[in-house]
Amino acid sequence: MDSINKRNGNNDEPKGAQAPKRAPLRQFAPLMVAMVGLPGRGKSLMAKRLSRYLNYTGDVCKVYDISDYRRKHIKTYASHEIFRADNLPAWRIRQQSFREALEEAASWLQEPNHHVAILDGPNVSRAQREEIYDLVYCQLGFRVMFIECVCEDPVLLERNFKEILQYSADYCDMATEEALKDLTQKMAHYKAQYESPSLGSHWELPCPMIKVLDSGEGGVVAHGVVGTKESKILGYISTPKPIQQTLYFSRHGESEFNVLGKIGGDAPLSPRGRMYAQSLAKHIQALNLPSLQVWTSTLQRTKATSAHINAPKQHLPELDEIYSGDCENLTYEELQERFPRELARRDHEKLKYRYPQGESYLDVMRRVVPVLNQLECESNVLTISHQAVLRCILAYFLDTPIEEVPYIHVPLHTIIKITLQGYNYNMETVKMPIDCVDTNRAKPLNCSEGRTREEALKTLPAHYDSVASLNLTYCT
Amino acid sequence: MDSINKRNGNNDEPKGAQAPKRAPLRQFAPLMVAMVGLPGRGKSLMAKRLSRYLNYTGDVCKVYDISDYRRKHIKTYASHEIFRADNLPAWRIRQQSFREALEEAASWLQEPNHHVAILDGPNVSRAQREEIYDLVYCQLGFRVMFIECVCEDPVLLERNFKEILQYSADYCDMATEEALKDLTQKMAHYKAQYESPSLGSHWELPCPMIKVLDSGEGGVVAHGVVGTKESKILGYISTPKPIQQTLYFSRHGESEFNVLGKIGGDAPLSPRGRMYAQSLAKHIQALNLPSLQVWTSTLQRTKATSAHINAPKQHLPELDEIYSGDCENLTYEELQERFPRELARRDHEKLKYRYPQGESYLDVMRRVVPVLNQLECESNVLTISHQAVLRCILAYFLDTPIEEVPYIHVPLHTIIKITLQGYNYNMETVKMPIDCVDTNRAKPLNCSEGRTREEALKTLPAHYDSVASLNLTYCT
Numbered sequence: 001m002d003s004i005n006k007r008n009g010n011n012d013e014p015k016g017a018q019a020p021k022r023a024p025l026r027q028f029a030p031l032m033v034a035m036v037g038l039p040g041r042g043k044s045l046m047a048k049r050l051s052r053y054l055n056y057t058g059d060v061c062k063v064y065d066i067s068d069y070r071r072k073h074i075k076t077y078a079s080h081e082i083f084r085a086d087n088l089p090a091w092r093i094r095q096q097s098f099r100e101a102l103e104e105a106a107s108w109l110q111e112p113n114h115h116v117a118i119l120d121g122p123n124v125s126r127a128q129r130e131e132i133y134d135l136v137y138c139q140l141g142f143r144v145m146f147i148e149c150v151c152e153d154p155v156l157l158e159r160n161f162k163e164i165l166q167y168s169a170d171y172c173d174m175a176t177e178e179a180l181k182d183l184t185q186k187m188a189h190y191k192a193q194y195e196s197p198s199l200g201s202h203w204e205l206p207c208p209m210i211k212v213l214d215s216g217e218g219g220v221v222a223h224g225v226v227g228t229k230e231s232k233i234l235g236y237i238s239t240p241k242p243i244q245q246t247l248y249f250s251r252h253g254e255s256e257f258n259v260l261g262k263i264g265g266d267a268p269l270s271p272r273g274r275m276y277a278q279s280l281a282k283h284i285q286a287l288n289l290p291s292l293q294v295w296t297s298t299l300q301r302t303k304a305t306s307a308h309i310n311a312p313k314q315h316l317p318e319l320d321e322i323y324s325g326d327c328e329n330l331t332y333e334e335l336q337e338r339f340p341r342e343l344a345r346r347d348h349e350k351l352k353y354r355y356p357q358g359e360s361y362l363d364v365m366r367r368v369v370p371v372l373n374q375l376e377c378e379s380n381v382l383t384i385s386h387q388a389v390l391r392c393i394l395a396y397f398l399d400t401p402i403e404e405v406p407y408i409h410v411p412l413h414t415i416i417k418i419t420l421q422g423y424n425y426n427m428e429t430v431k432m433p434i435d436c437v438d439t440n441r442a443k444p445l446n447c448s449e450g451r452t453r454e455e456a457l458k459t460l461p462a463h464y465d466s467v468a469s470l471n472l473t474y475c476t
Numbered sequence: 477m478d479s480i481n482k483r484n485g486n487n488d489e490p491k492g493a494q495a496p497k498r499a500p501l502r503q504f505a506p507l508m509v510a511m512v513g514l515p516g517r518g519k520s521l522m523a524k525r526l527s528r529y530l531n532y533t534g535d536v537c538k539v540y541d542i543s544d545y546r547r548k549h550i551k552t553y554a555s556h557e558i559f560r561a562d563n564l565p566a567w568r569i570r571q572q573s574f575r576e577a578l579e580e581a582a583s584w585l586q587e588p589n590h591h592v593a594i595l596d597g598p599n600v601s602r603a604q605r606e607e608i609y610d611l612v613y614c615q616l617g618f619r620v621m622f623i624e625c626v627c628e629d630p631v632l633l634e635r636n637f638k639e640i641l642q643y644s645a646d647y648c649d650m651a652t653e654e655a656l657k658d659l660t661q662k663m664a665h666y667k668a669q670y671e672s673p674s675l676g677s678h679w680e681l682p683c684p685m686i687k688v689l690d691s692g693e694g695g696v697v698a699h700g701v702v703g704t705k706e707s708k709i710l711g712y713i714s715t716p717k718p719i720q721q722t723l724y725f726s727r728h729g730e731s732e733f734n735v736l737g738k739i740g741g742d743a744p745l746s747p748r749g750r751m752y753a754q755s756l757a758k759h760i761q762a763l764n765l766p767s768l769q770v771w772t773s774t775l776q777r778t779k780a781t782s783a784h785i786n787a788p789k790q791h792l793p794e795l796d797e798i799y800s801g802d803c804e805n806l807t808y809e810e811l812q813e814r815f816p817r818e819l820a821r822r823d824h825e826k827l828k829y830r831y832p833q834g835e836s837y838l839d840v841m842r843r844v845v846p847v848l849n850q851l852e853c854e855s856n857v858l859t860i861s862h863q864a865v866l867r868c869i870l871a872y873f874l875d876t877p878i879e880e881v882p883y884i885h886v887p888l889h890t891i892i893k894i895t896l897q898g899y900n901y902n903m904e905t906v907k908m909p910i911d912c913v914d915t916n917r918a919k920p921l922n923c924s925e926g927r928t929r930e931e932a933l934k935t936l937p938a939h940y941d942s943v944a945s946l947n948l949t950y951c952t
Contacts, residue, residue, distance in 0.1 A: 027850045028792060199695065219699035225692075225714045228849045235711025238701045316504060345833075356832065357821075373704045374503045 029143050030109040031229050032136040034119040034129065036197060037149035038190050039183065040160040042215045046149060046237060047120040048423040049376070053236050056396050057369060059115040059229060064105040066121030067170075069097035077170040080186040085193050098128060106135055109142060116229060124194045126204055133205050145208040145230050147237065148197055153214045159243050167422030199223050216240035241376050245420040247397070248284065248382040249390055252301035253277050254412050254436040257329075261437075261463035264321065264328035269304045272434055276413045279432045281308035283415060289380040295319065295371070296384040305384050318371045321386035325358025331463075332441065336456045341449050343456055348447040350406040361406045365392045372396050387439060394418070397425040407443065412436040437463050505619050506585040507705050508612040510595040510605065512673060513625035514666050515659065516636040518691045522625060522713060523596040524899040525852070529712055532872050533845060535591040535705060540581040542597030543646075545573035553646040556662040561669050574604060582611055585618060592705060600670045602680055609681050621684040621706050623713065624673055629690045635719050643898030692716035717852050721896040723873070724760065724858040725866055728777035729753050730888050730912040733805075737913075737939035740797065740804035745780045748912055752889045755908045757784035759891060765856040771795065771847070772860040781860050794847045797862035801834025807939075808917065812932045817925050819932055824923040826882035837882045841868045848872050863915060870894070873901040883919065888912040913939050 033050070035043040047063045054061035073093045074082060082090035098121065105117040123129055129146065136144045151157055164183060165171050171179040203209045203223050208230050211221045220238045225231055253273030257265050269277065284292070292311040296302035297319035306313055327335055327342070335343045339356075346353040354360040359367075368389060375381060375393075383393065391408040394400070397418050400408060410416070415430045438461035446455040509526070511519040523539050530537035549569045550558060558566035574597065581593040599605055605622065613620045627633055640659060641647050647655040679685050679699050684706050687697045696714045701707055729749030733741050745753065760768070768787040772778035773795035782789055803811055803818070811819045815832075822829040830836040835843075844865060851857060851869075859869065867884040870876070873894050876884060886892070891906045914937035922931040 027854075028790060028846075216701075219697065220701070221695065221697045222714050223695035225696070226716065226853060228846045231711040231715045231849070233711075234714050235707040235709075238698050238710050239707045240702065314504060354830070354833070357830065370504075370704045373707070377702060378503075 026141060026143055027227060029141065030114060031116045031143040031145060031227070032105060032109060032119060032132065033116060033145050033147060033233065034123055034132050035121060035149065036123045036129070036146055037151075038122060038124070038194060039187050040157060040164055041149040041151040042156070042160055042212075042243075043122075043147075043149045044120055045163075045243070045423050046147070046212070046215070047118045049241065050233060050236060051116075051118055052396065052399060053373075053376075054116050054233075056365065056372070057232075059232075060113055061116040061118065062105070062108055062114070063118045063120050064101045064108075066098050066101040066119070069100045070094055071169060073097060080182045080189060083186045083189040085189065098123075099131075102132060102135060106140060106142075109136075110140065116233075122190055122194075124190055126195045126197075129197070129205065133207060137207060143207070143227060143230070144205075145225075145233070146197065146205070146210070147233075148209070148211045149215070150196075150211060150213050150218075151215065153217065156214055156217070156243070163243065163422060210234055210237065212237055214240075215243070236373075239373070239377055242379050243420070245379045246289075247375060247379070247418050249394065249416040249418070250280060250305070250382065250384050250414065251387060251390060251410060251412050252299075252305040252384060253280070255301040258412065258437050258439055259463060261331040261333070261460075262329055263332075263335075264324040264330075266299050267301060269301055272413075272436055273301070274304070275434050276432060276436070277305045278308055279413075279434055280305065280415065281310075283430070283432070284309055284382060291380055293378070293381045294384065295381055297321065297386060297389070299386075302384045302386070306382075309382070311382075316371060318368055319383065319385040319389055322361070322364050322388035323355070323359045325355040327355045327358065332457060332460050336453055340453075340456065344447055344449045344451060347444050347456075350443070351403055361388065361392065364388055365395075365405070368392050368396075390416075394427070398427060399424070409440060412439060437461065502617060502619055503703060505617065506590060507592045507619040507621060507703070508581060508585060508595060508608065509592060509621050509623060509709065510599055510608050511597060511625065512599045512605070512622055513627075514598060514600070514670060515663050516633060516640055517625040517627040518632070518636055518688075518719075519598075519623075519625045520596055521639075521719070521899055522623070522688070522691070523594045525717065526709060526712060527592075527594055528872065528875060529849075529852075530592050530709075532841065532848070533708075535708075536589055537592040537594065538581070538584055538590070539594045539596050540577045540584075542574050542577040542595070545576045546570055547645060549573060556658045556665060559662045559665040561665065574599075575607075578608060578611060582616060582618075585612075586616065598666055598670075600666055602671045602673075605673070605681065609683060613683060619683070619703060619706070620681075621701075621709070622673065622681070622686070623709075624685070624687045625691070626672075626687060626689050626694075627691065629693065632690055632693070632719070639719065639898060686710055686713065688713055690716075691719070712849075715849070715853055718855050719896070721855045722765075723851060723855070723894050725870065725892040725894070726756060726781070726858065726860050726890065727863055727866060727886060727888050728775075728781040728860060729756070731777045734888065734913050734915055735939060737807040737809070737936075738805055739808075739811075740800040740806075742775050743777060745777055748889075748910055749777070750780070751910050752908060752912070753781045754784055755889075755910055756781065756891065757786075759906070759908070760785055760858055768856050768858065769854070770858045770860065773797065773862060773865070775862075778860045778862070782858075785858070787858075792847060794843050795859065795861040795865055798837070798840050798864035799831070799835045801831040803831045803834065808933060808936050812929055816929075816932065820923055820925045820927060823920050823932070826919070827879055837864060837868065840864055841871075841881070844868050844872075866892075870903070874903060875900070885916060888915060913937065 035047055037043050044065065051061045051063045070093065073096065081087060101121065102119060105119050108114055109117045119132065133144050136142050161183060165176060165179045174182065197204060197209060199209060199211060199221055208225045209223045213219050216238060217240045222234050225234050253276035254270045255267045255273055256270050257267035259270050294306045294309050294311050294313045296306050296313065296315050298315045298317050299320055303315060327339060342356060351361045354363065372393065387410050390410045391405055394408055394410065395405040413432045413434050413436045417428045418425045441461060442459040444456060444459050511523055513519050520541065527537045527539045546569065549572065557563055577597065578595060581595050584590055585593045595608065609620050612618050637659060641652055641655045650658065673680060673685060684701045685699050689695050692714060693716045698710050701710050729752035730746045731743045731749055732746050733743035735746050770782045770785050770787050770789045772782050772789065772791050774791045774793050775796055779791060803815060818832060827837045830839065848869065863886050866886045867881055870884055870886065871881045889908045889910050889912045893904045894901045917937060918935040920931060920935050
């Protein structure tokens with residue numbers, strides 16, 4: 001055994017004739033993604049979207065924007081002059097900002113359960129890219145990947161520029177015309193300093209490199225992509241996503257089960273739910289949205305809610321309500337009676353709690369990912385789905401902290417509109433004037449298994465006890 | 477409302493100035509992937525691997541190999557002459573085979589819950605590619621994507637050729653030298669007919685196209701990738717995977733819980749388990765595997781099993797045993813006593829059954845995917861894990877039908893070696909001569925909730941009842 005020990009050693013990186021090209025045992029190490037590209041090429045929007053996607057799908061990710069560090073040193077942005085290559089004092093500050101961002105990103109990556117750091121900035125010089133590689137790969141033993149955004153399409157460039165003028169902290173106090181002139185000159189300075197990485201066997205570093213052309217519209221070129229995180233990222237960024245984007249969401253109209261306070265099932269709409277379906281169609285059609293599409297779940301209450309809308313429709317099982325397994329078709333009162341321990345456990349940890357033989361919020365979050373990926377590539381889609389599913393979908397676009405997902409307020413008879421503004425989504429809601437029950441049950445104060453029935457049902461909103469009383473109400 | 481109805485219409489593909497570039501409402505339609513490339517470029521291996529990955533991750537996929545259809549018409553392969561462009565009768569047969577494969581793939585895609593068909597073949601002419609596009613995209617309204625395999629690396633080409641000579645049905649009755657000569661001429665004929673698709677804005681069809689260079693070692697170029705399946709496929713195929721590959725697997729040595737018949741937990745090895753750890757190390761080290769790596773779970777019984785192996789190690793939570801939630805640390809006898817209904821349900825549908833607050837086999841299959849993706853890119857990795865997890869991992873490489881996964885026989889104290897041969901993996905096992913308990917409980921005949929204790933425990937293998945009796949056994 002001794003001779004074997006001596007031959008193989010026990011360090012993490014065996015050397016020798018038969019060692020593989022890349023260092024072993026880094027397959028699951030944290031990853032630094034460094035953006036490369038001129039200003040206005042869509043780097044920051046891509047970084048932000050990628051971070052949102054990775055965080056939602058379980059890879060804890062954080063973006064480090066180098067310009068935020070520059071703004072710590074140069075509090076008030078004066079002009080493009082600070083980006084000139086021959087402005088040495090400013091160059092030093094920019095270099096320092098680059099290094100601070102890189103180092104903070106690297107220390108963040110060293111903490112447990114942090115998976116991907118994105119260094120967002122131009123990183124236009126080969127020396128900067130080598131510095132990233134040296135620190136992260138050689139010194140820390142982590143993984144590194146570069147993404148270069150190249151954009152030649154004048155239409156895309158103009159839109160990117162408009163976004164920067166509107167949303168960049170540098171230009172918030174500058175008149176539009178002046179800002180546009182300044183941005184153009186800033187870009188010229190960066191162009192003069194730009195050492196675009198070449199690809200294939202000429203790529204300067206032994207790590208993956210992806211070139212994205214015209215925000216994906218012109219395709220992608222990838223070299224040396226190894227690792228599951230890297231290939232996941234390549235798959236994600238290769239799909240072009242709109243710069244201007246508006247999406248609409250609604251729950252189904254009030255269902256007969258909503259009225260009775262029952263969960264799950266496949267009930268038809270209540271009379272008021274049918275009124276909402278009419279009203280929703282009127283509202284949406286009046287917007288005259290180009291290329292409107294409607295996506296619903298496969299359950300009859302969402303299909304019926306979409307019935308009067310004149311647009312192509314798709315019915316997707318991914319949009320079906322959270323499956324409550326053995327607890328389907330029960331009211332909360334019945335749940336408390338038959339499964340008091342289950343209800344208490346769910347109240348205690350609603351995100352992770354799985355109904356017996358059913359789903360948890362985490363399960364729903366996972367199952368909606370393909371729909372989210374597709375929604376990100378669309379505009380003017382109206383998604384008609386269910387309370388829990390819409391919580392999971394809205395959480396994605398609104399960057400809701402994961403533990404808050406099961407408590408997002410998504411009331412019935414309300415149209416939700418989200419619009420991409422800068423790198424974030426803005427939400428607006430329109431409540432339709434058609435009465436409906438409230439289905440939002442807040443987290444009870446007491447979530448222990450030994451609580452009383454009263455404590456368990458304290459936050460339960462009112463609902464009708466039977467269809468009979470409901471019909472009476474409508475007749476009066 | 478009428479005017480709105482008239483303006484928008486209700487067909488699936490609204491036309492007009494504001495219609496998007498691609499047809500809407502196909503986002504979730506089935507997908508045909510057509511391979512493109514000369515013989516020996518790695519198309520079939522890629523098609524087979526992609527199909528394995530898609531099927532495992534929930535996209536039901538089937539490969540249609542055009543040469544299988546040709547062999548139906550030309551039963552005995554004579555020589556390369558059938559691939560000459562000027563051999564008109566043979567050309568007709570090849571064209572007919574192409575069409576039959578395409579049509580069968582297309583009808584398969586039209587059946588419910590079929591997601592991706594891969595048309596494997598050279599598809600070297602632009603006319604063939606247009607025919608695929610016309611049928612699948614224009615007539616059926618599905619999605620199409622092309623993957624071209626280009627290979628210039630002489631080392632890779634030689635290895636690919638060797639694989640074809642060894643495994644192709646065409647060459648099984650031909651002497652190696654003659655076969656090599658024939659294959660070279662076959663390739664020359666295809667080269668003469670090859671219209672390689674150009675990329676970027678010159679790509680001939682309005683659908684995604686991926687060019688893979690040197691089996692991924694030279695990178696990938698992708699154009700027009702839209703759709704979640706397409707971007708998933710791009711992510712998968714961009715990572716280079718070895719042509720020659722051997723992987724080793726073992727369960728941990730017998731644990732104290734194995735001896736007691738308990739499930740789950742984090743028990744140490746039994747004395748016999750510790751003997752296995754020694755024996756496993758001896759066996760593995762004697763193989764002198766270049767760049768050997770060991771991956772274990774994070775539980776002490778797999779770490780202890782790897783203790784004597786002199787190689788770099790990684791401990792991955794993805795490799796931890798199936799989590800049995802409320803049933804952790806119980807024997808089957810205790811399970812039957814405390815959760816008879818749960819045990820019956822599990823026996824009835826072991827694949828989907830989730831332990832209360834625990835995992836199902838399907839959950840484990842999902843969680844091991846990142847490890848599987850990485851394992852596919854490695855050779856000489858010894859994975860030390862657990863019964864259920866190894867069932868899920870082996871099922872991937874061995875293409876086990878999903879319903880059989882929970883019953884794959886993975887005994888203790890056995891080293892499993894899998895080797896890529898052609899497009900499939902071959903499995904060999906070595907049973908180490910160290911006694912251990914049997915942990916394989918076959919599906920009982922009676923899985924109903926009303927069965928007796930005896931019926932539930934009928935297939936339970938023998939185990940010791942207490943550590944006391946165990947110690948006695950070892951002392952004698």
